Amino acid sequence: MKNDKIIKLLKTAYSAELESVQNYLANSVWLDGIRAREVSEALAADVTDELGHAQQIAQRLKQLDACPPGSMDLERSQKNLQPSKDPTDVRHVVEGSLAAERDAVYTYREIIEVCDGVDPVTQDLAVRILADEEKHRTLFEGFLKSLDRDKAA
Ligand SMILES: [Fe+2]
Ligand SMILES: [Fe+2]
Numbered sequence: 750m751k752n753d754k755i756i757k758l759l760k761t762a763y764s765a766e767l768e769s770v771q772n773y774l775a776n777s778v779w780l781d782g783i784r785a786r787e788v789s790e791a792l793a794a795d796v797t798d799e800l801g802h803a804q805q806i807a808q809r810l811k812q813l814d815a816c817p818p819g820s821m822d823l824e825r826s827q828k829n830l831q832p833s834k835d836p837t838d839v840r841h842v843v844e845g846s847l848a849a850e851r852d853a854v855y856t857y858r859e860i861i862e863v864c865d866g867v868d869p870v871t872q873d874l875a876v877r878i879l880a881d882e883e884k885h886r887t888l889f890e891g892f893l894k895s896l897d898r899d900k901a902a
Contacts, residue, residue, distance in 0.1 A: 755868055756815045758860050759806055762878075763817060764824040765856065766803040769849050770796050772830040776846075782837035784899070788892055792846065795885055802878050809874055826852075843892045850886040857882060 777792035807817035830845035857879040864872035 752813070752868060754863055755860070755871055756810065756813055758856065758863060759810055759813070759815075759871070760818055761824065762853070762856050762860065763803055763806045763810070765826070765849070765853060766799045766806065767823060768825055768827050769799040769830075769853070770803065772827050772832075772849070773799065773846070775832045776830070776842045779832045779836050780839065780842060782839070784839050784896070785837065788839055788843060791888055791892070792842070795846075798881055798885070802881065805874060805878070809871055813871070840893075840896050843889055843896060847886065847889040847893060850882055850889055853882040854879065854886055 773792040773796045777789045777796065780789040780792075810817045827845065827849055830842075830849055833841045835841075857875045860875040861872055861879065864875065
């Protein structure tokens with residue numbers, strides 16, 4: 750079984766998971782100051798989740814007879830999730846993380862759609878990962894709401 754579109758989307762998702770691992774790791778360590786701890790802890794926990802997703806996708810790629818890309822072949826796109834010069838800029842990290850989670854939700858929904866009636870195993874994997882990404886997205890939406898409320902107060 751070989752479906753180029755599914756494999757391409759899985760590679761995109763794999764790249765994004767590993768990019769999230771790198772940026773969540775850096776930001777979780779770099780963040781500092783009031784209100785930073787909760788966000789920092791959430792990011793540190795997500796590093797494990799996203800790495801787990803990357804591992805599952807790598808396994809699935811292999812099952813589809815495709816090699817998981819090495820570092821030189823990984824796409825990079827999370828410009829707004831680069832650690833800020835100002836380590837107390839919690840909003841920057843929350844907004845960047847939220848954008849990454851929204852992108853992830855979009856990608857897994859696309860995989861689910863493309864796999865429909867074609868590849869139920871990959872589709873099932875994407876459904877399970879999507880559930881995690883929606884959970885992450887909700888968490889960062891909550892952080893953003895509380896930052897907005899603090900600003901308004
Ligand atoms: Fe993920
Ligand atoms: Fe996520």
